[in-house]
Amino acid sequence: MNITTSLRIFGFVIPAGQISKHLAGPAGNLSTVACLITLLALQAPPRAAAVVVHEKMPVASVQALAEGGSAEAEFAMGQSYLLGKGVKKDATEGVRWLRQAADRGLAKAQYALGRAFLQGTGVSPDSAEAVKWFRMAADQSNVDALYSLGRCSAQGTGMPKDATEAAKWYLLAAELGHVKAQVEMGHACLRGNGVAQNAAEAVQWYRRAAEKGDSDAQEAVARAYIKGQGVAQSADAALLWHHKAVGLSKSVENNPVEAARWSRRAAARGDVFAEVELAFAYFRGAGVKRDEEEGVQWFLKAAQHGVSLAQSEVASAYMKGRGLPMDQVEAVKWYHKAAEQGDAKAEYALGVAYFQGEGVRRSPGEGLKWYARYIEHSPAGTDTLEEFMSWHIAAARLGDVGAQSDLGQRYLEGIGVPYDAKEGVKWLRIASGHGDAMAQFRLGAACSRGEGTALDAAEAAYWYRKAAEQNLVLAQLEMGRVCFSGDGVQKNEAEAVQWTRKAAMQGNAQAQDELGNFYQVGLGVAKDPASGLKWYEKAAAQKYAEGQFHLGVCYHDGAGVKKDLTTSIEWLRKAAEQGHAKAQYRLGQSYMQGEGVKKDPVEALQWFLLSAAGGDPDATPQADKLKPELTPSQVTAVQIRVERLRTDKLPREPRPLEGKFEQEKPPTGAR
Structure with a gap:
């Protein structure tokens, strides 16, 4: 059996395909859906036959239909008065007709009425009223209303400003094909605004809009390719999308001589993409005489305008003496500029420079840091990971403390290397001996679990204290726990409060909430519910659920x-x-x-x-x-x-202090 109409249950739409799937399944599913269909059928008001209103229909005929109660005709009359189409322009009268159609549940009329309230067309401006009508239209999946709710959420118009809420509305509209919403989703993913930052997903959204001809999206895709954000860096792909954005004709694009002439004119106007294109033309001899020195000068212009790809090319030219005098120090300077923008080629080159001491003082740890960033911005691959780990182990053996600490944790977690708890603890002990706070904290955790070493609560507390004394917030929070519980140290509630306060003062939301608990109950500190409340407020302000x-x-x-x-x-x-x-x-x-x-x-x-x-x-x-x-x-x-x-929700992460802490001091008002 095939169902072609979706159902709306308490504000949630059940797609037709999902209903059909239930009907095709076990009998239990059939009874559930049948029950819902029966309920809705009994409650649904009788529907009038649809009335078709087309543009060429005389206004008098449309008005007759509108006066007869046709929502479509009422909407058409509203539009006619708003635009002065076939009648004298009268915004107030237009809004009156729109409201009638909107009250009958016509989604596009509800959206149009929302726009009228937002812009003050025929009514006094009222953003809250606009949002109300947008919501009604959005409930019927009106794509323009969904997009408008995203805009209102993003700007705080008629509703609280909330980037996360805005992204939810934009996503719904974007999935339904709204081009501007797709562009906004691209922006949100690229900047991590309301959603998790994800450059690759950003490019996907930009591309969907770009393929429909949106010039802003096409330019965004071009920027992604030239920076290597979310896609493999490609000057050719960047220029191709830039050509689309500026409307360059195929006849010019496919003619190297004409393309070079266009690039020169555009570059003279400050078009950075054209500067890059002209530079490559001179390096390749495409449409112009091959001239590396002239090409580098155009790369320099684009590099000075902040284009990371051009900065990386300038660095390469200095490093190899190609079109510029060889100068490794100057090369490293330009690699830094490009790498700081996430240019993968520059990050790799910096890693090599620091490892080999080319143009910079030799530092394996610094080289490893840049190589790690290169992996982060490069397509994943086994060869890349293996090379990274060889760099990592080399840096650790050369005495880089940060590399030793990180390598220890990698062995404990089996990330990039086979799981080997004893090897992990060995490297953590080396780094801890050199005073690395994170290594000390990790070593404490290993001792508390008995992983790679003997289970030893006292040694765990020793290393936690070492790290906490270096102001590592995670260690301070853990010291609060062990002092409260007496794990490996003498139980001391007052000291537990002191360590928890140190972590809370650094802005750790969990520590702020725990400190609120201490004050509320009066453990390790004089009972003071008002002070407890203040710490709860700080944790809650960071959206920490326990604090809320x-x-x-x-x-x-x-x-x-x-x-x-x-x-x-x-x-x-x-x-x-x-x-x-x-x-x-x-x-x-x-x-x-x-x-x-x-x-x-x-x-x-x-x-x-x-x-x-x-x-x-x-x-x-x-x-x-x-x-x-x-x-x-x-x-x-x-x-x-x-x-x-x-x-739609992720499970709440367990709190490290749950268990012993909660058993001895239940939250205020606990059941």
Whole structure:
């Protein structure tokens, strides 16, 4: 059986293909979908026959249809008045017709009405009202509305400024083919704005828009190729996309002489791509007489304009004495400029220069650092990794402490080398003996696990202390834990507070939350809920879920602050949306009891189910208790929604201090 219409359940669209898949599956799936279809069929209002309105239809005919209740005709009348098409231009009258069509649920009318409120066309400007109508249209997958919500989120127009939220809207619009949204997704991925930074994914989005003729996207793809961001660096590919962006004709592009003439004119105007193209033309003798000295001069111009590929070519020219006098010191200077922009060729060349002492003082560790960056910006490959590890081992043997520390950890994790815990500990001990704080911390961790060495809590604490005394925040946090628990040291709550405070003062969110716990309970420090609240606020401000949860509990209980259920719900929701099971449980309780929010058993069930999935043992009984209050259709719809939400969230990382710490001092207001 084939289903061609998607379903919307509590704001979530179930695609037609997914419904068909369920129908083709086991009988249990069939009953679930049948139940949903029956529920929606019973609740859906009868639909009027569709009315077709085309551009050439007389205005009088369109108006007659509009007055008869046709949403399409009402929308057409709205557009006519807004544009003065067939009628006297009247924005107010246009908005009146748009509102009627929008109220009937026509998505494009809802979007157009949102634009009117955003721009103040026929109505007073009202960005919040604009967002409301955009959301209605977006709920029907109107691609322009989805894009507009992304813009509003990015700019803080009519809604809070939120790069993550903006990226979500842009992604939905981009997947539906909206070109400008695809460009915005490219920007977001390239800069890590609201999404994880990923240059390769950025180029994919730019390319999708570029292939539809968007000149901004074409220029972005050209920049990616010339910098080697997200793609293998290629001057030829960069120039090809730049030609598309500027509209260079194929007849010129395919004629080397004409192409060189165009490049010279464009380069004279400061076009950096043309400077690079002209430089390569002189080096290759393409359309001009071969002249390396002239070519290097054009590379110099582009290099001075910040083009990393050109900077790398200038460095190469100095290193080899090709078109410029040989000067290794000057070569290293230009390699640095290019490498600092992520140019892989320059990063590799710097690694070689530092290892061999060419143009710079010999430093294997510095060479290894640049080679590691080269690998990061290069296509992955076994040969590259093997070469990197040979450099790495060589640097460690030559006495580079950073290389020794990193090599030790690589052996412990089996990254780039076979797993060998004893070899890893050997290198960590060498680096720790030279005072490397990270090696000392890692060695402490190995001793605490008994990995590659004897299990020894006292030695672990010794190395943690060494690293903590060098201000390594991870070691300070760990010292707080061992002093509190007495693992390898004499139990000392006051000292635990001191180390935790040092880490918290460095801005570590987990340490800030733990310090809040100490103050709330009064362990190792005088009980002071108000001070505890301040540290929770610092952790919560960094979007640390545990801190958000504890802050919500404080506002619920009035611990260190005036009781405020509304604010409590706000913070609990933030933690819950990050997958914090306890926060999800408390939200479920709030919705079940109507505490701080309107009583809503459907919403309560959602949070209990999410909490149960997150491992809270108390949530399942509460969910089971609620289900009889709801219809089977409501329960099924919530389950579908919960599954969708779970797939969008990553599991919360376990806290290193959970366990002994929590057993002795439960959070304020814990169940």
